[in-house]
Amino acid sequence: MSTEGKTRPVTTHRLMEMKQRGERIAMLTAYDYSTARIMDAAGMDVILVGDSAANVMAGFDSTLPITLDNMIYHAKSVVRAVKRALVVVDLPFGTYQGNSKEALASAVRIMKETEANAVKLEGGLEVIESVQRILSAGIPVMGHLGLTPQSIHQFGTYTVRAREEAEAAKLADDAALLERAGCFGLVLEKIPADLAARVSASLRIPTISIGAGGGCDGQVLVMHDMLGINTEFSPRFLRRYADLFTIMTDAFVNYIADVKSGAFPSDAEQY
Numbered sequence: 001m002s003t004e005g006k007t008r009p010v011t012t013h014r015l016m017e018m019k020q021r022g023e024r025i026a027m028l029t030a031y032d033y034s035t036a037r038i039m040d041a042a043g044m045d046v047i048l049v050g051d052s053a054a055n056v057m058a059g060f061d062s063t064l065p066i067t068l069d070n071m072i073y074h075a076k077s078v079v080r081a082v083k084r085a086l087v088v089v090d091l092p093f094g095t096y097q098g099n100s101k102e103a104l105a106s107a108v109r110i111m112k113e114t115e116a117n118a119v120k121l122e123g124g125l126e127v128i129e130s131v132q133r134i135l136s137a138g139i140p141v142m143g144h145l146g147l148t149p150q151s152i153h154q155f156g157t158y159t160v161r162a163r164e165e166a167e168a169a170k171l172a173d174d175a176a177l178l179e180r181a182g183c184f185g186l187v188l189e190k191i192p193a194d195l196a197a198r199v200s201a202s203l204r205i206p207t208i209s210i211g212a213g214g215g216c217d218g219q220v221l222v223m224h225d226m227l228g229i230n231t232e233f234s235p236r237f238l239r240r241y242a243d244l245f246t247i248m249t250d251a252f253v254n255y256i257a258d259v260k261s262g263a264f265p266s267d268a269e270q271y
């Protein structure tokens, strides 16, 4: 059996082909070498070095504090591990809004220093100049609409977005605008499933859902949430595929007990 399909690197062009033939896109976040290696070998299509690293790696309450240098550190570690998946890196808060030249400089740093494949940024019309300028340098851009965590202080809550007609219409307009500008894909976060399905059907580029339902062209979750490392966060859209909190706690407790009792190391575990 040919392994070409498994090992051929995923490109933005291939994601578009996957949408055309109805093949769903699997995407997860990763922030370090070791987990990115496991994820890539498992066959993940897209690995997102998300600014959710601010929450799950650094323990901040929001994604706002993470810096471009921090993102570059995480992205470099992930890229070193990946042979097949498309690696997308979030532009962090404050590095692209309101100044398209700074946006391009930030995106260029990510591409040059990490050798990732693409950048992602949040927003529609408000950031379109930045999107266009980054694209004009040949850097692939993924959009992100709906609940955009970098705007949490404007929203005030993490509840479902675009339930109202006006916000839903703006989201659909922004999605079309980002596609026309040349974005290769779009994350839709925490919006009603019927709106996400309509937007997805209206676009040629793939949409990736996080809490936006099954009508999108792919799904993304934050790795720590789906592995059950992070137990405080359990929105309706989250499916837990493992209970690493319990597995890790048991391992740590057993290790402590073995060290204290002298059961570790055994004769076979020493020289």
Ligand code: KIV
Pocket (backbone or CB within 6 Å): 029, 048, 049, 050, 051, 052, 053, 090, 187, 210, 220, 222
């Ligand atoms: O930073 C992140 O993890 C993200 C996902 C929630 C899509 O942007």
